[in-house]
Amino acid sequence: MSIDTPDRDMHVRPGLGAAAHVMQGRELEILRIRVDQPMLIFIDKGTKTVRCGDSPSVQAFPGQAILLAGGHTVDFNNGVLEDGEPYEARCLVFDPALLEDAYYAGRIATTDAAAPGPAQLLRQPSPDLAAAFENARRALALTSAVPDAIVRQRLLEVMHWLLEAGIALHRPQVDPRISLKVRSLIVRRLDHNWTATSVAGQLALSEATLRRRLAEESTSFSELLVDARMATALTLLQATTHPVSEIALSVGYESSSRFAVRFRQRFGFSPTTVRGKRLC
Incomplete structure (x- = not known):
């Protein structure tokens, strides 16, 4: 199924969530x-396969x-089928502020819905969940047309349909590691000249x-800076049609060639490989 999107880009509403339409030209x-x-x-x-630590992989x-569930570091494999069509998926991200909705919290307290593991497969999502998901995604994408109050309700509707399926979203536990605090600071302004x-x-x-x-956590400032920038760049390559040079600038690299070197060092493949010939 090919999904029409008003604007294939990252769409973020602070305090509410984010939506993306991801395409990838080859298996990575x-x-x-x-x-x-x-x-x-x-x-x-x-296909999409997700692995998280010692938990079973999900495909x-x-x-x-x-x-x-959030609050985890995961490995992905986005696979293409034999016909060569690109990998394609739609994503919704739920801001933790939504999880504090009083009515939603009250429903969780009175049901036996379980918190998901790091990655949970929905083998047969209900038509109601699928429709609510697409309505919320489109509401986020149409940033000038849908008020925040409506976007909030559409995201909450998705969360409530998940509850009907026995799945409760919870705010990820606070991780005290200093490396995560550094990363959280950096991602707010990736193009800033951080030191x-x-x-x-x-x-x-x-x-x-x-x-x-940071050394006690087996990392360094420079590693965290590069990793935060490259992770965001990967998402922008998958979810937008922005030129590579523009993406490089947005994550703090004036030189596209230097950006490409860093990207390959981090992921083992070039920025252009993500999109493949059919998406360029």
Whole structure:
């Protein structure tokens, strides 16, 4: 199924959520992607496999969906079918603020709906859930046409249909690791000229303390900076039609060639490989 989208781009409403229509030109293994917020993904073409730590892997085919709980680092494999059609999926991200809705919280308290694991397969999503999902996705995409109050209700409708299926969304547990605090700060302004000194100041730490605590978590400031930028760049390559040079600028690289080198180092393939010839 090919889905018409008014504008194939990332659509974000702070405090509500985000929507994306992802396309990928060839099969790729994508490792160590941080998923901070609950996300529902409907597969339209190809296959999607998700692995998280020691949990069993989950694979979805067209017409199926995967719910990611948020608060985990996962590996993805987005596969294309033998006919060569690109991988295609639609995604909704739920802002944690939605999970504090009083009526939704009250329903969770009075049902036996279970919290999903890191990745949960919806083998046969109900037509009602699928329709609510698409309505919410389109409401987010039509940023100038649908008021925030309506977008909120459409996202909540998806959450309530998940409850009807026995699945309750919960706010991801707070992770105290300093590396996640650094990453959260960086992703707010990926094109900013971040330094270890400026980030340490934002976190009320000395630079030496920041570097020591990151080393204790087996990472470094430079690794986190590159990883945050490359993860966002990957999403933009999959979910938008923006030129690679524009994506590079948006994540802090004036040089497209330097960006391409960093991207290949992180993922093992080039930015243009993500889209493939059919999507360029």
